[in-house]
Amino acid sequence: MRRLYEQGFEREAVVNLLAFIDWMLTLPLDLEREFQREVEQLEAEQRMQYVTSFERIARMEELVEAIKLGLELKFGPEALNLVPEISSLEDVELLRAVRNGIKTATTVDELRQIYQSSTTDNLLEN
Structure with a gap:
């Protein structure tokens, strides 16, 4: 086989x-x-197929676009100020967590905590 x-x-x-x-x-x-x-x-x-760097980057870009749309729809155009911070994230799973967090977050700061706490955790581990 x-x-x-x-x-x-x-x-x-x-x-x-x-x-x-x-x-x-x-x-x-x-x-x-x-x-x-x-x-x-x-x-x-x-x-468990191999994901090329090109596919990974394309997925990240798609996630950032979805996050931008979610931010604007839920929190208004001012929330797009988060996009530069979110775009700098390099972890697909973290971007997915942010995208999914838009559903339950009640404020932009609450959403920011999702990726800031994870980034802080990673820095402490290294």
Whole structure:
């Protein structure tokens, strides 16, 4: 299975072949369980695709745009003063937290605490 994925076969083709082999060959229960664990691990690895720096930057830019829209809609145009601070963040997960925080934050300062506390935590860890 690993070689099939490495050769670029789609998941559906691999699963179809696996179903055919499973139909033709019966493994002892302990080997069947071991094979199932290995298949699950392999599929988990396949879902964790490498993200290029270009894709990461594009995601960050999209998040910043979503944050800008959310800030303006919820807090008004004055809230866009936060954009330079938010744009300097380099952590996609932190940007997602800020975007999601717009839903529950009642003030701009409350939203600012999301990324300032995380930035302070990172500095203390290093």
